[in-house]
Amino acid sequence: MPKRVHDENMADNAADEEAPPAKAPAATVACEFCGQTFTTRGMTRHQNKCVKKQAHDIAAAKKPRCYRFSILNEGVFENILKFLGNQTLTKLQMVTGDRYAQCEPELAKFCCKCENDNPVILHGL
Incomplete structure (x- = not known):
């Protein structure tokens, strides 16, 4: 029976093939109201509770609507x-x-x- 020869390059390649592939990092998005960063999945949950967004929504609801007419006389x-x-x-x-x-x-x-x-x-x- 022939003797096994150990090659360092083969050992490194074999270890790389057996390792699981690295996960891609989750995409992050910054909240447009408070600036905190969240994953895209967590953004919806955050915006339901974001204090600055709630204050913005209340201010927008109180803002009076104006309609513009061109007045001739x-x-x-x-x-x-x-x-x-x-x-x-x-x-x-x-x-x-x-x-x-x-x-x-x-x-x-x-x-x-x-x-x-x-x-x-x-x-x-």
Whole structure:
């Protein structure tokens, strides 16, 4: 029986092949509110409890919404003030850009995108 020859290079290669592959490091993300870093999995849990995020959400909820109208003259401004009495309709029209039956035709010429969409209502027929 031949004698085994020990080669140092073979021993090192064999040890490398038997070792389990190294795990890739988990991706980390910084919280945009407090700056702490978390894994992507832990970020959702953190943002549910983050004090600075909760303070930001409360401040955003209290911020008043403003709507901008281009005012041509005082008569139009007066019509806009009358029209703004129904805020729900105003918000709905600004978001959707549609025209509704309760929309005043005089004001629609200046603030609604749909002034020509419905000529029957526009001319009061």
